[in-house]
Amino acid sequence: MELASGIAARERDLDSTDDEDVTHVAVTLNHIHLPMLNQFGIIEYDAERTRIESCPSRTDVHAVSPTGFN
Template sequence: MSTKEQNTLTQDTVYDLLSNGRRRFVISRLRRAEGPVSVNDLSEAVAAWENDVPESELTDKQIKRVYVSLYQIHIPKLDEAGLVDYDKDSGLVELTPAVSELDSYLPEQESDEDRPRRWLLLYTAIAFVSLSLYGGVLLFPDTFGWISVTALNIALFSVIVITTATHYLLEQWR
């Protein structure tokens, strides 16, 4: 009996389905869509996400690499599990109500636009705190006499390096 014939997904099936970033992205993209989405459009969206470039800057090779894996592996797997309806003739994919079974396994959905905005806020906060500390050390030497400019340079440089490395690694992991 296929997973599609069952009413509920097993935990192992859910973990297997969600173990791949492309499948998670496809589910997220389809949740935001107002109707069926073509495999071509999904391929471009996934390729842009993976390569961290706008869809207009993608190469045919980048899109084709993603298209093949979506067409041959990921979308059929989601279809078999009953999470999407996939019409091979039209190339359209849409979510089924069964996708709600994944809600307890997925973190709250964030849009593509929210992630960069959060990092921008963090970098802005670091810049503001840095400028405030430098201003304090230079304008109020009696109050901030306990910290040297060299120590401040090292501390702030370390914060920036750690934050940037964390940002990079998290983006690569996603």
């Protein structure tokens, strides 16, 4: 939730946010953004353990748009 809290605060340009904002960001991260970043090889994301790790070699990441069209 720490990541979600930081993102929610940054989106609202505030120092802190309410639980509803943080929950919304957390759900969106876990169901959309983190799996997509994992799929493109930008991060390693383990949804079961809710763990994010940086990929060992980011030089292998190719520029791919989210829609799959370049």
